[in-house]
Amino acid sequence: MAAKRSGARSKRSQRVSERLQPVQEPRSEPPLSRERIVATAVELLDDRGVDGLTMRGLADRLGSGVMSLYWHVDNKEDVFDLALDSVLEYRGPPQIVESQDWREEVVHLLEDWRASMLRHPWSASLLPRRALGPNILSRLELLSMTLSRAGVADADLNVAIWSLWNYVMGATITRASFDVSDDDRAAAQQRLTRLSERYSTIERSRLLLDNDWDGAFRKGLAFLLDGLAPR
Amino acid sequence: MAAKRSGARSKRSQRVSERLQPVQEPRSEPPLSRERIVATAVELLDDRGVDGLTMRGLADRLGSGVMSLYWHVDNKEDVFDLALDSVLEYRGPPQIVESQDWREEVVHLLEDWRASMLRHPWSASLLPRRALGPNILSRLELLSMTLSRAGVADADLNVAIWSLWNYVMGATITRASFDVSDDDRAAAQQRLTRLSERYSTIERSRLLLDNDWDGAFRKGLAFLLDGLAPR
């Protein structure tokens, strides 16, 4: 019987190149592959959100049977893990100016991180409960190196990294979830107004209506960096 | 036919007090109520996590039929919303010393927030996608007032609040998810070691093994507060 790939992911042999030209029914879909599955899962997640991803729906969109997916993928959780990491690849800072000051590099890395997740809002709610894939680790490594080269003491390095991570995660997750429910936010602010004696301060500052997310993110990040490495 | 409560939650009439003593079968459970449902949902979430909460399981634990729940509650999402907010009530700072300096008040509020969520780890992964209940809003109001009284300019208030929110949410969510998967974390660090040429910096600082979550939270928060309101 088929030996079904074990926990350690063994890629299928790349005999694809040696395949004869697919004379049979050239209109049929290309063969399944982990990459194609992941890419399609990302599409589907973008279209329909976390709850919209079902193995049946994924198979439909791939033109395959449901159970074929399980050859390439362990289970549905695996699909989430792979989709998440695939969306978080980092291409590095713009190379126009090579060695800028470290603050700009950190800001770029983190703003890009946030942007990548907001491009796929499901990723924000997914990241917290999932494993750290290679792309995520690469980003952490790069961040770590930059901070270290910037002179952050080794003893403070972990605190600094986690602080930035926390800030970015919180900001992104919050933004992504509020973005989905713009109406809810207005409704919430209205509820506030109705109860204005209990929530007068946040009602007055229109906390829930403030729409300058990008600006707030940048400003808050600047504050945090000021605290981490006073200029 | 029963008029099933509409969107606006109409509480059941509190005719409970006028009930005759429940002579019939004193061993049966007390009657269903929204409060009892929510409390039991919290128990069940604590025991079995987010995926462990099912309407059937909830009904079982309450000794009721499944569909009876739907009289008191709109749907499963509603249960999550209510459980989440019920867990985030804030009792205020220790009143031993009434008017401390504002930093201490803020730190206490936020550390308590984090602690409340970590006591119920499911709440961390739930908060991002759910509505803001009254308890959550109260906390925001109090935070806002404290910062305002501390002299934070109105123009910076929203940024300050969201920065702190982001930090706390990120820290708590991260902590809660890593806590669940302590082994995974060790495994991840081992993977790092195996690939140490690619991830040398975070491997060296043992980023994924650092266990002083509380200390890191406090230190990072101090950094952020330094940035927000330099002393």
Next chain:
DNA sequence: GAGATGACTCGTGCGATGTACGAGTCATCG
């Protein structure tokens, strides 16, 4: 060639889930 191997696909079927529907119970009121 013949047969074995193993990569890959897929149909069927099971158990679990959220909840719509409508029928049931019972205290209260006019």
Next chain:
DNA sequence: CGATGACTCGTACATCGCACGAGTCATCTC
């Protein structure tokens, strides 16, 4: 006494993840 309305609950259904095992086909071994 009959009506009302608050509340309970059994049945039923569509949908889900996935276990199982049978099927296809290219390649390898002798």
